[in-house]
């Protein structure tokens with residue numbers, strides 16, 4: 001490797017190390033730490049890509065990387081000095097998951113990294129572990145290839161997930177599909193656009209993107225959905241951003257507003273609205289006629305709703321900060337309510353590298369309680385015959401069919417109202433009448449959604 005190449009590679013690795021150390025010490029979100037690191041160090045475009053890959057990769061593959069260290073070193077990974085553990089992760093990640101980096105470059109720059117960060121005395125140890133890994137890689141002595149009988153443990157170690165998440169999927173979709181899902185959530189997701197028909201047409205956006213050399217495909221499910229299939233650069237620089245031609249929104253999130261089926265001149269509440277992806281979609285589907293109340297508990301997140309409303313130039317949305325469990329003034333005021341509930345996000349693990357480590361079964365249990373309380377409150381807001389859509393971006397039954405089942409048991413006049421077989425939603429409808437989106441089947445984020453209707457004018461909850 002030439003000297004300047006070695007300097008460049010070690011600089012990007014040094015920034016990646018700083019970011020990983022920030023995440024480790026301060027427990028901040030990996031995307032926030034990465035943004036801070038990039039802002040502070042201002043690396044060039046190529047280095048940025050490598051830094052992001054190393055940061056997100058090391059965070060995501062933490063369990064697998066620790067397993068390698070545990071298998072090769074005398075001391076377990078969690079008993080190594082913290083910085084050393086991160087440096088080993090950076091080196092092993094390149095050897096394990098990045099084809100385009102020569103092995104010698106990965107080893108040498110990692111050894112350098114140890115020296116640059118007060119671990120010169122352990123540089124020989126770093127060199128030894130990485131070279132030992134190269135010797136055992138893909139042999140029966142490879143710590144990631146050792147036979148593990150328990151499928152939960154095996155998938156958790158090989159694909160780097162906590163056991164409880166793997167176990168939850170195994171129970172729902174079996175071994176083969178769970179393995180596919182584990183692989184899929186370790187890859188970067190595609191970017192989807194939702195076209196705003198009040199401002200433009202899907203043909204216009206498609207042509208403008210292609211003129212810029214950006215490839216895209218029409219969604220197989222959504223009339224206003226485009227999937228970008230080539231590199232985009234900065235999203236705000238894409239044609240039509242300032243003009244409000246489109247919104248970044250995954251296809252499965254777009255489905256929720258179709259399930260709600262809002263009509264012009266209705267009164268709608270979006271009970272958990274920020275950052276406003278679905279609120280603005282609802283306004284577009286209503287031709288921006290009627291009234292939509294966009295409620296959210298978090299003021300800073302509501303700023304994003306306002307920015308989206310301004311950019312898309314919508315007039316029918318009223319933003320409101322508050323806890324949706326506490327709006328008695330909305331009693332029987334609404335034609336439709338969307339409750340896109342806070343959830344464990346297990347359907348979007350490919351979007352957030354650290355999410356799999358942040359969620360715990362206890363947190364998911366607490367979320368299920370909050371979801372139940374939000375459902376109870378939202379149901380009181382509907383006029384007789386009104387429609388309630390409950391949605392989450394998780395693949396975790398206690399927060400989905402569990403929450404709904406509990407609500408329906410308590411309120412026998414509420415029923416599931418499945419979409420008609422002709423609807424664009426029909427590929428996602430389950431025999432029980434709710435909708436499930438599985439990334440392995442539909443190539444969209446994982447989602448759960450259900451439409452509920454009240455079958456009587458008495459006892460509205």
Ligand SMILES: C[S@@+](CC[C@H](N)C(=O)[O-])C[C@H]1O[C@@H](n2cnc3c(N)ncnc32)[C@H](O)[C@@H]1O
Nearest residue numbers: 272273274275276277278296297323324340342
């Ligand atoms: C899944 S996100 C909503 C995403 C949004 N619907 C969209 O499509 O852009 C859940 C939201 O619920 C909000 N939230 C959590 N608890 C709440 C509560 N008790 N009342 C109102 N909003 C709440 C969170 O701040 C978060 O913005």
